Amino acid sequence: MATQGRSTLDRRRFLGLSAAGAAALGLGMAGSAAAQTPSGASRMPPSIAALGPVLGKAVPIADDEYRARLAKAQRLLAEQGMDAVFIGAGTTLRYFVDLNWWGSERTAGVLLTRSGDPIYITPEFERSRAMEQVRFGSEIRTWQENQSPFDLIARTLRDRGIATGTLGIEEQLPFFMADGIGKAAPQLHLVSATPVTAGCRAVKSEAEIALLQIANDATLACYHAVWQALQPGMTQQDVQALVAQAYGRMGVRGFVDINVGKYTAQPHGSIEPQKIVEGTVVILDDGCQVHGYTSDITRTFVLGKASDKMKRVFSIVQQAQIAAREAARTGGMMGDIDAAARKVIADGGYGPGYKYFTHRLGHGIGMDMHEWYYAVGDSRQPILSNMTLSDEPGIYIPGEFGVRLEECMVTTPAGGRWFTPQSPSIELPFG
Template structure:
C-alpha cells in the first residue's frame, strides 16, 4: 500500500527526497548509515538488464486507444499536465511546478505541447531523443508563453488552431487546481470535465509489455524482502530495517522502499512514527515496493522472528484464506466489489467482523505506473473486471493494542480468476518458504 502512507515516511525522515515515480519517499543516504551489508543483501546484484522499456510503437497504440475513448466520451481533447499519465502516453517525465506545462491530444489531428518559452529547448531535446519515446513527435507543435502572458489563453488559441472552439475538454484527474481552474476558464465556449474515462480507460488494462515489467518489479521486491528477512536480528530498530531494504533495492538497480512496523504498531494499517525495536515472537510487517521502468510493485509480508503464538497463527490463517478467496473471485466479468466481498466474508465468518470492524480498509486498488490507480476493489463498485487489469490483494486483520496481520500481493485478472505475480506467504515463521 505505498502512496497512502508516504506522509508518515516523510515525517519520520526529514531528509527524505521526493521521487517522480515512487509513491513512498526514501530516506536519503540510507545505505550510508549501514557500515557493512549483511551477506544476504550483499549477494543481491543488478537486474536492470532484465527490464525492457515500453516501445514507441506501444505508445502509438495508446494514442489511438485514447482517441477512441475521446470519441466514445464525446470529448474534443485530452489535457495532461504532468505525472504518470504524461509518461504513459509520451514517455516524458516532467516535474510539476507553478508554471503551466501541458501535452494535449485532440480527438482528431496532431498532439501539441504548451510550455514556458525558456523550456522549449528542453522539450525539443526530448522530442528528438534517441531512442524516441514521444509518439507523433514530428507533427507535434510546441506553443510557448512568456512569464507575463497567460498560458490558458495560449491553450485556447492552440485548441482553436486544432479546430476546437466549442465542446468538452477532458482534464487529467491529478492536475493541480490552479491549472484545472485556468483550463476551465480558458474559453467561455469550452467546458472542462474529467479526463478519467480516457486515462483510466487506457491505463487500467495492461499490455504484455507492462505485465512483464510488473512481474519483474514484484519478483524483485519479494527477493529484497527475503534478503532483509534473513538479515534481521532482535534488537534492530524498524528504521534500520527500512535502511537495509533501501540498500538492497540499490543493489538491484531499482529504486524502492519499505516501511517496517512492529508489535502493536502493526495494528495501524498505515503504521506509526514511533521508534520501534524488533523482539522475538512479535509481529513484524513490511510494506511497499519498487519501480521498474515506471511500473510499481506493492507487497506486504507479516512474520515473526522465532515462534508465533497460537493466536497469531490463527489470525494469519484467516487472512491467508481471505487473500486466496479474493484471488479466486477475480475473474473477468465479475464486479470489482465481488473481490472485496469474498475476502470480507472469510474474515467475518471467522469472527473478525462485521464489515470493517477488524478488516478496516478495502481489499485492494489498481496498480501500474501509480501505486494506487483506477479501479478499486471496494464495496459498491459495480465496474466489471477485465482481463489484464492489475490490482493489489491485501486483506488484513487489525487488533488494536495487540497486533495486525496483512498479506499483500499484486495480481492480474484472467478469465478463470486472479493470477498472482508472487506466491502467497505460507506462514508467519517461514514467510518465504517455497510451496
C-alpha cells in the same frame, strides 16, 4: 497497502523510512561495496550480498506502444463525446508520451484531440528542454512569463477547430489550471478525462505486465534477503538500511515501511520509534520501481515463536487473500473482490464489515502505486482482463497486533494471477 490517491512510492516518507535515505543515517550507501550492516560490520549480510542486478532483463516500453496508447486515447475521446483532453505534468503525461516534466505552478502539458499528433504546451524558457524529450509529434506551443497559458490553450484548440465542445481535464491537474482554462474558453464544457486516461491505463499490455513482474520479483527477493538478516533489537532505521543495501544490489529504487508489535494494528503504522522483539509481529510493506512500473508487497512475520492467536489470524488472512484472488475474474465487479475476502474474515470471527478489516481489499497498480480501479465495497466497476491490482486483506486487533498479506495480481477469466507466491506461514514467511 497504501494511502488514498495515486502517488508513487512516497506515501510514508513522513516516517523517515525511505531506502534512499539510508546514507543519511551513516549506515552505508545502497549497493556500495563498502556498505555496512547496522551493527557496523565491514560487509553486507550474506543474504543481501548474494543479490544481483535485475534490470538487465527489463525491457522499457517501446515507441510503438506509446503510439498505440495515443491512438486508443483518441478512440476513447470519440466514444466518450470529448473533443480533446489536456494532460498536465505527471504520470499520465509519461504514460502517453514518455515526457518527464516536473509539475509546478507553471502550466505545461499536452493537448490531444481526436486526430493528429499531440500538441505540447510549455513556458517559452523551457522550449529547448521540451524539444530534448518530445518524440511523438513535434508541435510545441509556448507562453512567456507575462502571458496566460490558459489563453494559449484556448487559442490552440480554436486553431484545431475546437471553439466549442467538450474538453477533458486529466484528474490530477491542479484546480487553478482547470479553472483558468475554463475562464479562458467559457464556450467549452470541461469534464473529467478519467474515462479516457483510466480507460487506457487500467488495462495493462504484456510489456507492462512484464515490468510489473520484475518489480514484484525484486521486492520479494529484497524482503527475503532482509528477513534472513534480521535480528531482535534492530530498529526501523536498521531495517531501512538493509533494504537500501538490497535494492542497491539489484539496481532499483525502492522504499520500505516497517512496523512492530502493537503498531502493526494500525494499517499505516505509527511515527513512534520501534524495535524488533522476538515473538512479536512485524510488518514490511512497500515496493520498488522498474522502468517506471511499481511493486507493492506486504509480509507479516514473527522472529521466533508466534502465538496460537497470531497463527490463527494469519491463516484467516491467507484464506481471505485466496478468496479475493479467485473473485478477480473477468466479467465480475470490483466490489466482488472485496466482498469475497471480507466474508472469509467475518466468518472467521473478525467482522462484521470494517470492524477488524478496516480498509478496502485493494487498489489498481502500475506506473503509480495507487491507480484505477479500487476493489472496495459495492463498486460496480467491471473487471476486465489484464487489470492489475493489489490483493491485501488484513485483520487489525487494536492494542495487540495486525496481520496483512499483500500480493499484486493480474485479472483473468479464471481469476487473479499473483505476481508473487503467497506467504506460507507467519514464522517462515518465505517458505
